[in-house]
Amino acid sequence: MTFYHFTGIKGSGMSSLAQILFDSGELVQGSDYETYYFTEKPLRERDMTILPFSADNIKEGMTVIAGNAFPDEHPEIVRAKELGVEVIRYHKFLGDYINRYTSIAITGAHGKTSTTGLMSHVIAGFMPTSFLIGDGTGSGKEDASFFVMEACEYRRHFLAYHPDYAVMLNIDFDHPDYFSGIDDVYSAFQELALQVNKAIIACGDDEHLQKIQANVPVVYYGFGSHNDFEARNIEKSTEGTTFEVYVRNEYYDKFFIPLYGDHTILNALAVISLCHYEGIPAQLIQERLRTYGGVKRRFTETKIGNSILVDDYAHHPTEIRATIQSARQKYPDRQVIAVFQPHTFSRTAAFLKDFADSLSQADAVYLCDIFGSAREKQGALSIEDLQALITNSRVLQTDNIVHLKEHTDAVFLFMGAGDVNKYQSAFENVLKSNEETA
Numbered sequence: 001m002t003f004y005h006f007t008g009i010k011g012s013g014m015s016s017l018a019q020i021l022f023d024s025g026e027l028v029q030g031s032d033y034e035t036y037y038f039t040e041k042p043l044r045e046r047d048m049t050i051l052p053f054s055a056d057n058i059k060e061g062m063t064v065i066a067g068n069a070f071p072d073e074h075p076e077i078v079r080a081k082e083l084g085v086e087v088i089r090y091h092k093f094l095g096d097y098i099n100r101y102t103s104i105a106i107t108g109a110h111g112k113t114s115t116t117g118l119m120s121h122v123i124a125g126f127m128p129t130s131f132l133i134g135d136g137t138g139s140g141k142e143d144a145s146f147f148v149m150e151a152c153e154y155r156r157h158f159l160a161y162h163p164d165y166a167v168m169l170n171i172d173f174d175h176p177d178y179f180s181g182i183d184d185v186y187s188a189f190q191e192l193a194l195q196v197n198k199a200i201i202a203c204g205d206d207e208h209l210q211k212i213q214a215n216v217p218v219v220y221y222g223f224g225s226h227n228d229f230e231a232r233n234i235e236k237s238t239e240g241t242t243f244e245v246y247v248r249n250e251y252y253d254k255f256f257i258p259l260y261g262d263h264t265i266l267n268a269l270a271v272i273s274l275c276h277y278e279g280i281p282a283q284l285i286q287e288r289l290r291t292y293g294g295v296k297r298r299f300t301e302t303k304i305g306n307s308i309l310v311d312d313y314a315h316h317p318t319e320i321r322a323t324i325q326s327a328r329q330k331y332p333d334r335q336v337i338a339v340f341q342p343h344t345f346s347r348t349a350a351f352l353k354d355f356a357d358s359l360s361q362a363d364a365v366y367l368c369d370i371f372g373s374a375r376e377k378q379g380a381l382s383i384e385d386l387q388a389l390i391t392n393s394r395v396l397q398t399d400n401i402v403h404l405k406e407h408t409d410a411v412f413l414f415m416g417a418g419d420v421n422k423y424q425s426a427f428e429n430v431l432k433s434n435e436e437t438a
Contacts, residue, residue, distance in 0.1 A: 001025065001026055001027055002026050002027065002063055003026075003027040003028075003029075003061060003062050003063065004018070004021055004026055004027065004028045004029075004062070004063050004064075004065055005029055005030060005031070005057060005058065005062045005063070005064050005065070005076075006018050006028070006029070006030030006031070006064075006065050006067070007030070007031055007053075007064060007065070007066045007067060007070055007074060007076045007077060008030075008031075008032055008066065008067025008069055008070050009029075009030025009031060009032050009040075009043065009048075009050060009067075010030075010032040010033070010037045010039050010040050010043075010050075011032075011039070011067045011069065011090075012039050012134050012135060012136045013090060013094075013132065013134060013150075013152075014030070014065070014067045014090055015039035015040065015042065015043060015136040015138065016039075016132040016133060016134070016136055016137055016138030017065070017090065017093070017094060017132060017138060018030055018043060018048065018138070019042055019043065019046065019137070019138035019139060019140065020130055020131075020132060020138040020139065020140035021140060022046055022048060022140070023046075023130075023138075023139055023140035023141070023142075024130070024140035024141070024142055025142060028048055029048060029049040029050070029051065029057075030043070030048065030049070030050055030051070031050065031051040031052060031053050031054065031057050031076065032050060032052075032053065033052075033053070034052055038136065039135075039136030041136075042136065042137065042138075053074075053075065053076060054075070054076070055075040055076055055078065055079035056079075057076055058076050058079040058080045058083060058085060059083075059085075060083050060084075060085065061085075062080075062085050063085070063086050063088065064076065064077070064080045064085055064086065064087045064088070065088055065089075065090060065093050066087055066088070066089055066090065067090055068089060068090055068091065068155075068157070091157045091158075091160035091161075092160055094132070094149070094160065094161070095160035095161045095162065097147075098147050098149065098161065098163060099162075100147075101130065101144055101145065101146055101147035102145060102146050102147070102164050102165075102198075102278075103146075103147045103149065103161075103163040103164045103165070104119060104123075104146065104147070104148045104149070104163060104164065104165045104167065104274065105149055105150075105151035105158065105161050105163035105165065105166050105167070105192075106119060106148070106149065106150055106151060106166075106167045106169070106270075107150075107151040107152070107153060107158055107166060107167065107168055107169070107189070107192065108153075108167075108168055108169025108170045108171070108172075108203075109153070109169075109170055109171060109172035109173075109174050109185070109316070109318070110169065110170055110172060110263070110316060110318050110319050110322070111169045111170065111263060111266070111267050112134060112150045112151070112152065112169065113133055113134045113135050113150060113298060113313070114264070114267055114298050115167065115169060115267040115270055115271065116131065116132075116133045116134065116148055116149065116150040117131075117133050117135075117137075117292070117298075118267055118268065118271050118289075118292055119131075119148050119167070119270075119271045119274065120133070120139075120148040121288055121291075121292050121293075122271050122275060122280075122284075122285055122288040122289060122292075123146050123148060123275065123278075123280070124288075125284055125287065125288040126275075126278075126280045126284055127144075127145040127146055128141040128143045128144045128145055128146075129141065129144055129145070129146040129147070129148060130144040130146070130147050130148075131147070131148040131149065132147075132148070132149040132150060133150055134150040134152065135297055135298070135313075149161075149163075151163070151166070151192075153175075153185065153188050153189065153192075154175050154178060155175075155178055156188050156191070158188075158192055159188070159191055159192060159195070161192075161195070162195045162196070162197060163195075163196060163197065164196070164197045164198040164199075165196065165198055165199055165200070165201060165274060165277075166192060166193065166196045166200050166201070167200075167201045167202075167270050167274060168189060168193075168200060168201070168202040168203065168209055168212065169203055169266070169267070169270060170203055170206045170208075170209070170318075171185055171186055171189055171206060171208035171209055172185070172316070172318055173185055173350075174316055174347070175347075176346045176347055176349075176350035177344065177346040177347075182208070186208050186211070189208075189209075189212065190212060190213065193212050193213065193214040193218075194213075194214065194215060196214060196215075196216050197216065198216060199216050199217045199218070199219060199277060200212065200214050200216060200217070200218045200219065201219050201221065201270055201273045201274050201277070202218055202219070202220055202221075203220070203221060203222050203266060203270070204220030204221060204222045204224060204226060204227040204228070205222035205223055205224050205227070205266075206222075219273055219277060221266070221269040221270055221272075221273045222266065222269065223262075223265075223266075225249070228247065228248055228273070229245060229246075229247055229252075229269055229272065229273040229276070230245070230246045230249075231243045231244070231245060231265050231266075231269055232244045232245075232246055234265065236260075236329050237329075238329070238330055238331070238332065239258070240256060240257055240258040240259055240260065241256070241257050241259060241260065241264065241265055241329075242254065242255070242256045243255060243265055245269070245272055247276065252276070252282065253282040253285075253286070254286075255268065255272065255285070255286055255289055256286070256289065256290055257289050257290075257292070258290065258292065259292070259326075260299070260325075260326035260327075260329040260330045261322050261323075261325045261326035261329060262322070262325065263322040263325075263326075264326070268289060271285070271289075272285055297311055297312060297313040298312060298313060299312050299323065299326055300312070302424075302428065304428060304431040304432060305431055305434070306408060306409045307408075307409070307410060307412065307431055308331065308334070308410070308411045308412065309412045309414065309424055309427065309428065310323075310327065310411060310412065310413045310414065311414050311420075311421060311424055312413060312414065312415050313415075313416075313417055314413075314415040314416070315342070315343040315347070315415070315416055315417035315418075316347075316351070317351050317354035317355050317357065317358040318358075319415075320338070320340065320355070320358040320359060320415060321358045321361060323413055323415060324336055324338065324358075324361050324362055324413065327411045327413060331411045334409055334410055334411045335363040335364070335407055335409070335410040335411070336362045336363050336410070336411050336413065337362060337363060337364045337365075337366070337404065337407050337410050337411065337412045337413065338359050338362035338364070338365045338366065338413050338415065339366045339368065339396060339404070339412060339413065339414045339415065339420070339423060339424075340355075340359055340365070340366070340367055340368065340413075340415045340416060340420075341367075341368035341369070341370070341371050341415070341416035341418050341419070341420040341423070342355065342367075342368075342370045342371065342383070342386065342416070343370075343371050343416055343417035343418050344370075344371070344372065345370055345372065345379025345380070345381065346379070348370055348379070348381060348385075348386065349379065349380070349381055352381070352385065352386060352389065353389065355386055355389075356386060356389035356390050359390055359393070360390055360391070362413070363407075363410075364392070364393075364407060365390050365392075365393040365394075366393065366394050366395075366396040366403070366404065367383050367386055367387050367390075367393055367394070367395050367396060368383070368395075368396055368397075368416070368420060368423055369382075369383050369395075369397075370382065370383055371416065371417070371418025371419060371420075383395055396423065398422060398423060398426040401423060401426040401427045401430060402430055404427050404430075405430065405431075405434075412424075412427065
């Protein structure tokens with residue numbers, strides 16, 4: 001048994017990995033800022049020790065797993081090196097750890113978290129499965145055969161992994177603070193493709209993924225007839241989505257997912273393709289898809305009175321379009337109200353016109369101040385620059401949240417990767433106080 005100390009345990013990937021090691025029977029503790037973050041909830045539920053950052057946390061005999069957000073000059077890392085304690089960066093540790101299992105790395109600019117959650121849920125019905133999801137959820141099984149993980153392209157972190165399978169959902173330009181453009185993003189995915197040991201499951205409707213070269217089979221899925229796995233005869237309803245799957249033009253089976261929007265069909269196809277490749281029976285896949293409950297901050301619904309509030313991580317124009325499409329399918333008779341908080345100044349600047357175009361698909365648009373990051377405290381533009389591109393959009397603050405009440409029986413989409421949830425909480429309080437006084 002190893003005693004692991006996590007420097008930055010509240011990070012979404014760090015929290016998930018800590019849960020996996022704890023569940024697998026290891027001794028685990030960690031440290032972080034004292035500010036509450038939703039990723040610490042599952043740590044508290046396991047009664048894990050979470051300390052404020054301090055060099056005194058580090059003792060001889062530990063193994064320190066360090067979050068990538070913290071430099072080598074961090075007091076805990078400095079103390080570890082003084083004591084001769086092993087320090088391993090998160091991605092390096094994870095890259096070594098997954099070699100014990102049949103590993104499935106799920107990557108792409110969009111849909112990683114949702115697909116990782118769906119994949120792990122389905123495969124866990126077949127064999128014991130450990131999983132690491134980027135929403136701060138992790139689970140470790142001591143007898144696990146499979147390891148399903150979210151693998152992020154940012155700063156090429158996923159190149160620390162040599163998985164058995166890579167599921168490549170899409171290639172799109174994001175993280176403009178790091179990538180120079182779409183060709184740079186593609187080169188990162190191409191490099192990962194050459195590190196895969198067994199097979200790549202890729203969306204064949206993505207023009208960039210069609211060009212991927214690999215030393216292992218590349219299995220394509222999508223809506224187009226050129227794909228190995230194709231979705232046909234799609235039926236959308238307010239309950240979810242039904243579709244048939246054809247494997248190389250031969251009927252395979254019919255599936256239902258309690259999910260909404262075209263992107264969820266593609267995510268499910270990725271799961272079905274990999275399961276078929278691994279010989280998992282169609283009936284089991286069907287049963288597990290039907291019982292999938294979703295992941296955190298991905299179309300997470302709260303109903304108060306006649307209002308539907310949706311918490312969603314959408315922070316890229318492509319994701320905003322998908323979230324609005326999902327809302328239209330599930331609630332065809334309701335107004336769709338977008339409440340959007342841009343995440344980072346560089347992303348806002350790079351996609352300003354695209355953000356305006358995607359948000360304009362909602363019936364009304366409210367904009368929150370740009371959320372910076374540890375790397376970007378400020379930028380050359382403001383939320384008013386985006387507002388100017390969207391007709392009749394309004395800037396929202398928590399103290400004028402009452403304006404949202406102008407829309408009755410609506411679906412409110414609170415979208416963003418920052419702290420947009422504080423706007424939702426403020427609106428929930430307004431709605432609840434109205435119910436109490438009604």
